Amino acid sequence: MLRTLWVWIGIPLIMIGIAAAIVIYSVNNPPDSIVARMLTYERVFRVIREHMGLLLVSMTGATIVGVAGGIMLSRPSLYRIGRVMETIVNIGQTVPSLAVLALFYTILGLGFRVAVFALFLYSILPILRNTFAGIDGVEHSIIEAARGMGMRPLRILTRIELPIAFPIIVAGLRTAIVINVGAATLATFIGGGGLGDLIVTGLSVHRDMIIVNGAVIAAITAILLDYLIGKAEERVVRWS
Amino acid sequence: MSIKRLLTLSLVLIFLVGSLFVMGCEPDEPTVTVGSKEFTEQLILGQIALVALEDAGIPVEDETNLGGTVVAREALERGDIGMYWEYTGTALVEFMGHDVITDPEEAYATIAEWDQTENDLVWLEKTPFNNTYTVMMRQEDAEEMGIETISDLAEAINEGVEAPEPGEWSFATDHEYEARDDGLEQLQVHYGFEFESYEVMDLGITYGALNDGMHATAMGFATDARIAEFNLVNLVDDQEFHPVYNCSPVVRQDILDEFPEIPDILNPIAAVLTPEVMSSLNMKVDLEEELPREVAEEWLREEGFIE
């Protein structure tokens, strides 16, 4: 009980506390007018809200599309395309996120929605790949046993394939989230807002304090989300 | 005398004779070595000076593309180069340690006097273009609404004039301009108006955001190539809010003593370098991929400065 409390409340609070301490200190002790202007509670909350917005919307879409796509590609009729897609996705992953953002800026223009869309597309890749690989990796004998016992294909998918692939799908999700939190700091270049506002502003006016605030919040967000998903997965997957 | 010593001696002799030859190649007659910083505008300005001086029969040497501000300035002070183009605002703050000045004439007079007395450097005529922060609109909007200055813009916004595309008096800014003390916040205080909204983005795309109608106004740098490319217009900073960065050829006094005709050659050229001219010259290099030298020659010929 105490351990559960510590794992789910204690550790996250400590992480949030570290970020909060840095923000509170910075806001109350600005070394000059520029830092005072750029680091207000209102502004910090705004960029956090924007960042979470970018993350939440793009990750929700990417998870739905990535998992659904991975499942579809793993079906026998599309399996060949799936193998090809796996390669394409692996290549796609090597394209820097800034390049993806720049590409969508030239096609779609600027703003929050374009940034969300670019992040969405970028985050689909690891989720799609891991879903496909996870299902593809389920041993053939397991599927044969299930079929032989009279399970219908849809039941095999939901009761056998997806649960067995689950840890791999979650691993993809975690990769995507960590990439996404980082890549979302680039949204600021095309007017997408977020924690990147602080980081890039800090860089352009040479004020380390502004950079540190943006970077620390982003890093703690990534670590915390990864940690929480990992812990949640441990609770759900007890068999491996 | 051992073979070894003989060998050493002959090597020394070869070295000495070789050095003499090299030194002999150095021109005896005085030359004007023109330097520049490393970005497009500086490369073009350097070439303009080189072509114009050469055309007037002055021996020149090309040392453009030196690097950053500090490198160029030190080369000039040491005499490695005879001249390069510098911006008044930059020199005031970085070399003289003076506060920012927003009046072009005052900035020019201050730095010119200080450099003359302290460093034996002469600031020739400054350009009309002022490569500083600018507030831009699309040309057709500005003309249609009769907006020429930032005061006009402030008045239009305050009077509730209907905004051009996207239908709101919005402003595209980069990160630095949003944060600076002499940036967005104080601009609005100074001119007494407020944008209905603004969006922060990379400096490289404010021009495009304005051109594509995603914002009604935008900030940028006054001589950027994209101003010419996209048909944008710089609103005049009529209340002199932004620091000024007019550009002048800065020449060593000893070079001027040798070639007193230099001011007569370069001053008329500097006098016609308006922001529109500079932007279009930048565009030819940045976007049409012409060489700075070609652009300089072409423009000087068109303007009748050379045959």
Added chain:
Amino acid sequence: MIKLEGLTKVFKGHNIPAVKDLNLEVNEGDVCVLVGPSGCGKTTTMKMINRLYEPTGGKIYIRGEDALQMDPIKLRLDIGYVIQEIGLFPHMTIYENIATVPNEKQWPKDQVKEKVDNVMSLVGLDPEIFKNRYPSALSGGQRQRVGVARAMVSDPPIMLMDEPFGAVDPITRARLQNEFLRIQERVDKTIVFVTHDIDEAIKMSDTIAVMREGELVQHATPSDLLSAPADEFVSNLVGRNRSIKRLHLIRVSEILEEVDRAPALKEDTKEEEVKKRLDESDIRTVIVVDRDNKLKGVIGVNDLKRKTGEVAGDYFQEVSDTVTDDATLNDALSVMLEIGEGYVAVVNEDEKYQGTITLGDLLNVVREDS
């Protein structure tokens, strides 16, 4: 119970049929073993029965009903299926694994629980211990038991078993085979069993169907197969040592009744009695049991000479291995060779002593037969 008529399967992209015009009938309660070299079509035949493969031609009747007209899902739910790789679901507990078919059939929860507990006990897995474990925590033999339990839980009249004991070590395999035969005696399923191991075929089967290159070569009882192989292929498959193979056909319990050997000694037996019994014994060894008739050990002539106490319980030697009464004579022979003695003690499930059989007994059996 199962009748295959002119069954043919040609796989896409192949010219030669994997199974060609196969006719086979399996009676209710029989174990029919399909045997043959790999690629002979035995697995393909089996998978057509539950329609994991759709036949290219021919008919399948189950209890007189045309299986090809039935819904394959319903068909499979009533046919137990065990494969060599077992295919346990790693993310489910043993209980959930075994409950798969009842859950697919949407049985009520308490009925599922009762059946799972029963079938686990039947295959020798204590439900209280194993129910909530995951497959990864089980040994190979235990997993195989779960595989069988999972196939049997809904009490299907027919079971298909594809080399079910192929992946475990020989000793475990023999034990699983014996257990399976004991269970089969009780449940009396109709079973189609695939193996490439002729010894296993002889041991497990009521009838053996020998296949070669997609065709049925001979379908006969093991005894008939051994005495009258249809052609050279079958006799090669059976091998030269057919007499020894007969040892697979007879259980230890069957000959234990015929051999009349003196009962075991209690632990408190005095030296004179031990000596007397040793002299009478044809194997110069006597067996010692405790009050509950549980096997304690043996005493040989040398043990008596070097005795360290007054009664038998003080100086017996422990035995290194025994056989159960449901083992075959072949198993008994293996153990004798293993422990290097001319005899082996027989115990029942509860480790109660049942008797002793000797190499001589086995020789008699082989001699009688041939």
